[in-house]
Amino acid sequence: MPVDYFTAAAVRAAEAATGDLLTSGALMQRAATGVANVVAAHLVSTGGCYGRGVGLVVGAGDNGGDALFAGALLARRGVSVCAVLLNPERAHPAGLAALRRSGGRVVERLPATMDAVVDGVVGIGGHGPLRESAATVFASVTAPVFAVDLPSGIDADTGVVHDPAVSADVTVTFGVRRNAHLLAAPHCGRVVLIDIGLGDLDGADLRSWTDDEVGRCWPVPGPADDKYTQGVVGVVAGSPRYPGAGVLCTGAAIHATSGLTRYAGSAGAQVLSRFPEVVVSESPQAAGRVQAWIVGPGFGVDDDALARLRTVLAADVPVLVDADGLTMLAAHPELLAARTAATLLTPHAGEFARLAGQPLGPDRLAAVRDLAQRLGVTVLLKGRGTLIAGPEPSTPVIGNDAGSSWAATAGSGDVLAGLAGALLASGRSPVDAAAMAARVHSVAAAIGADDAPLGASRLLGAIPAAITRLRRAAGASVVRQ
Ligand SMILES: NC(=O)C1=CN([C@@H]2O[C@H](COP(=O)(O)OP(=O)(O)OC[C@H]3O[C@@H](n4cnc5c(N)ncnc54)[C@H](O)[C@@H]3O)[C@@H](O)[C@H]2O)[C@@H](O)CC1
Ligand SMILES: Nc1ncnc2c1ncn2[C@@H]1O[C@H](COP(=O)(O)OP(=O)(O)O)[C@@H](O)[C@H]1O
Ligand SMILES: [K+]
Structure with a gap:
């Protein structure tokens, strides 16, 4: 419950x-x-x-x-x-x-x-x-x-x-x-x-979701699964200036779900050197089929980035837009108008202000609800307390208090995007994917930190232990694999 x-x-x-x-x-x-x-x-x-x-x-x-x-x-x-x-x-x-x-x-x-x-x-x-x-x-x-x-x-x-x-x-x-x-x-x-x-x-x-609910819903491969059946996620992130965002985001997607992760962008060599299991291409058009896209971390806001954002948003699969993708979306809200599949936006307070056209203000709950309804998308507002609102007014906002602030470290948002995007590809709804990702992210931060500051790489490395902890919390009710 x-x-x-x-x-x-x-x-x-x-x-x-x-x-x-x-x-x-x-x-x-x-x-x-x-x-x-x-x-x-x-x-x-x-x-x-x-x-x-x-x-x-x-x-x-x-x-x-x-x-x-x-x-x-x-x-x-x-x-x-x-x-x-x-x-x-x-x-x-x-x-x-x-x-x-x-x-x-x-x-x-x-x-x-x-x-x-x-x-x-x-x-x-x-x-x-x-x-x-x-x-x-x-x-x-x-x-x-x-x-x-x-x-x-x-x-x-x-x-x-x-x-x-x-x-x-x-x-x-x-x-x-x-x-x-x-x-x-x-x-x-x-x-x-x-x-x-x-x-x-x-x-x-x-x-808010309980740990055991997150653990129970976490997607794991079953006897009939292969690398394609579990939802392939495509990561469009990183740039010559910020290759690390592509590495962190892709790494989080790999750790979140089993199956196949694609990377499409300029940081392919860096991604491969850290994660050889990734299938790399230069652009989303060349990437092959995916069940969800993640677009935006460390991406830049130039014409080429905008063209890639357009391509991804034109696809009839769920899309998670983060970071630079949000900055471009704020200037081009019309890109959302033709969307047929679900969209999940993951702004921090600054990106939120760009999207909303005004500062976040003290009432974060009302603000996230308003923006989600206005844009007709799901919005995950980042911070110590994460708030997730879907576009329908009747459903409660989902909240996650991180329990600690260790995740307030550069690159941890890229990790969150990778987690949530992989869950979207697995077929979870945007609200569920966001809620599950936020919880595993905060548990991974606590485990990775172990009472000392951590960087996003260690947060990434703690994802498997966090998923294990949440699945164990679900105990006997974890579905048979
Ligand atoms: N209604 C009930 O039967 C129950 C109420 N309960 C208690 O009753 C509380 C609500 O009681 P009330 O409706 O009397 O309201 P409160 O006791 O929360 O506050 C109202 C009073 O505080 C003053 N006040 C407002 N803001 C102030 C501030 N910033 N600094 C100082 N004073 C301020 C107001 O002028 C008013 O006189 C609940 O929070 C709960 O603790 C519980 O006994 C459970 C049952
Ligand atoms: N004070 C905090 N306590 C816990 N988690 C936080 C805090 N501030 C931010 N976070 C989390 O850390 C991540 C930061 O994301 P973001 O601001 O996009 O950083 P970056 O762009 O460097 O990756 C988000 O998952 C956010 O929810
Ligand atoms: K009180």
């Missing part, structure tokens, strides 16, 4: 649909119990609850209410709980009374040494940055931070991280995940989902 993410409006509608559970305060009790249990588990794993110090930072809404009730439950387990009320007149009255009854204290500032701090400033009702009074409290916090629902100062729907905002070690959320948990993943820490009885929700805004 994929992991789904929802907007604040969808969360509120689901809460409202529970009727009595919401109005009786039962949802809030379940949420607070979840927060208290997660904090208590941390305390137990670091020496126990009794006598430990937990600070609450409490805002004016129900997010603060959750924190206060959670604090009350912790106080009953012998934890020394103190709360800073950012807006004392509007603190949740029942939550505050419960905290006091359990022996929790209201303080002006948190003690210098704490074992955990609970961020109950704002949740899905928050707008804009953390206000100064809250920012001052968090500035001196060194203990692990447990965010209630969302780290405060982060927009629930867009994941925009305002300045200042809380950065959490753990985020405890309720019922369903919010968009920000994926879009601002590096600020949320470990996300724990507490079941409060909302049931299953339809209409996710955003979705």
Whole structure:
């Protein structure tokens, strides 16, 4: 099952649909119990609850209410709980009374040494940055931070991280995940989902694939396969100035799928010297049949490159356009008009701005969705968080948080293009190919880096280990070969 993410409006509608559970305060009790249990588990794993110090930072809404009730439950387990009320007149009255009854204290500032701090400033009702009074409290916090629902100062729907905002070690959320948990993943820490009885929700805004899904869908050869039956990919990349892009992109395609990889361009000698299994030609016209093309990495933007881009886009097979191909496409959007097969564009933020005609802006989710619909193609927007939108408005955007930033290295985009293009040739849809490629790319980056910076060549070399890891995650459900 994929992991789904929802907007604040969808969360509120689901809460409202529970009727009595919401109005009786039962949802809030379940949420607070979840927060208290997660904090208590941390305390137990670091020496126990009794006598430990937990600070609450409490805002004016129900997010603060959750924190206060959670604090009350912790106080009953012998934890020394103190709360800073950012807006004392509007603190949740029942939550505050419960905290006091359990022996929790209201303080002006948190003690210098704490074992955990609970961020109950704002949740899905928050707008804009953390206000100064809250920012001052968090500035001196060194203990692990447990965010209630969302780290405060982060927009629930867009994941925009305002300045200042809380950065959490753990985020405890309720019922369903919010968009920000994926879009601002590096600020949320470990996300724990507490079941409060909302049931299953339809209409996710955003979705991510699990490792085992990627592993299960990865194409591998079966008994009846030969080198042609698995989807031949053609790489039109590299130039006399940038031959390496052709080598990296072709190498990634070879490692992604079994079968045959063609290279068409000026870097044939370099490609062959590294990968003798590649079938090389000078141009796409001379390359022979393929089931998908990759065009653009290190390609240049001269007349010859434009002519090759035209040839490839005129083919009735899926095409992935990257890098210089995107720059030319931005100047010649008419090249998309006559496409009959699927198109996948893989821009970074700069290429995205060229294609969209305006800077990316903070709301990456809306931007990628708009561009995909406007151009009628699939768009993969690169970065620490990859976002993939298909042309149909009704389907969720697919997101992948890389989990680390090791892939922010020159040439790693060429590797991504090779992976996704090979998957396109294997018959995966553009959205699926992009989602699978993004995940294997980030796993390969983590494996290849092994906690030290890596270049794109090592990232490329780690692709087989990454595919193995994902296929093992799928365990017994991996299809018989
Ligand atoms: N509706 C429910 O029954 C449930 C709600 N829950 C909690 O309730 C939260 C939503 O509660 P609310 O709707 O009261 O909204 P919040 O508590 O998220 O925030 C609303 C309050 O914060 C103020 N505020 C907005 N932006 C601010 C900022 N940047 N700095 C400081 N103050 C700011 C607003 O003026 C408003 O008073 C959820 O995130 C969740 O934690 C949970 O208890 C689960 C059940
Ligand atoms: N901060 C980051 N953390 C993780 N991955 C990143 C980060 N920044 C970029 N990436 C990934 O690294 C690759 C960079 O691609 P690109 O910008 O096209 O570089 P190049 O053109 O040098 O190959 C993409 O796959 C992108 O998603
Ligand atoms: K919060």
